Amino acid sequence: MTTTEPTPEGFRSGFACFVGRPNAGKSTLTNALVGSKIAITSSKPQTTRHVIRGIVTRPDAQLVLIDTPGLHKPRTLLGERLNTLVHDTWSEVDVIGVCLPADQRVGPGDTHLVSEIAALPKRPKLVALATKSDLVSGDRMRQHLLAIAGLEEKLGIRWEHVVPVSAVSGEQVDEVADVLISLLPEGPAYYPDGEVTDEPTETLVAELIRECALEGVRDELPHSIVVTVEEMGLREDRPADKPLLDIYANLIVERDSQKGIMIGHKGSRLKEVGSEARQQISRLLGTPVHLDLRVKVLKEWQRDPKYLNRLGF
């Protein structure tokens, strides 16, 4: 539907976000629901920095998904700002899907997270999602569901629904959409049809590059990498059927030693990252891409308010 058409009777629309410990499967589930690669997945924890929305539009509803970063111990100014961002997002949505991966026991990390939500002055509706159901047996899933149910009494919350789901096999993904939508208020769509994200393209491109850069690097590096897109535009003098998008981007690290890691032996690593990112961006935007990727060192950027502002945090 478009914003100019009348809203069908009973149409629901609203906002949801997924929370859960790092690697709980939040981004993968967002992608499975939206059906296009919007949020960023990676085998490394805590890669989702920006508030990225994916939008599911159906004849009867529009669900806007907001992807929040994980909560962390705020050791730096960036950490503090991210945590505030997370709390703000939680208060603004209609429903929160708490992702509890079935291949791991419900632990103190999960309890802490849910208790933070329980303490919000304005608490959205809660749905428990037993993610990665493809990884476990029926017996283990039953145990897991019992542990999830146990959180209600322990933390003084109420699950509107508890849904096992696998974003990888696709099992129950539609059910998750149904359940989330059933908890949205009635109202017209927020976004016109076909628009899957309202993030600026530069942000998506930067996130994709960042994801590629994080593949296969040591555990301590993720927090030190940020990507900025300096310039992006269609190259002039190209035939209409052969467009080329030029992208100039910087991969920013904190230390010279990290710069070395990112560049690799004779530039091999940077070349690989650039080539992978270029292919992914081409696929996302449907245009051939020329990517000029450089590594820069900005010392201690995570602690410096000036840099944080410049980088958009």
Ligand SMILES: Nc1nc2c(ncn2[C@@H]2O[C@H](COP(=O)(O)OP(=O)(O)OP(=O)(O)O)[C@@H](O)[C@H]2O)c(=O)[nH]1
């Ligand atoms: N087998 C299986 N693996 C999954 C499923 N969902 C996610 N994964 C994997 O689990 C890992 C983490 O998934 P993400 O979606 O990045 O997790 P996340 O919760 O967004 O992680 P952060 O951004 O670090 O908070 C990835 O390697 C995914 O491929 C699932 O349903 N089944």
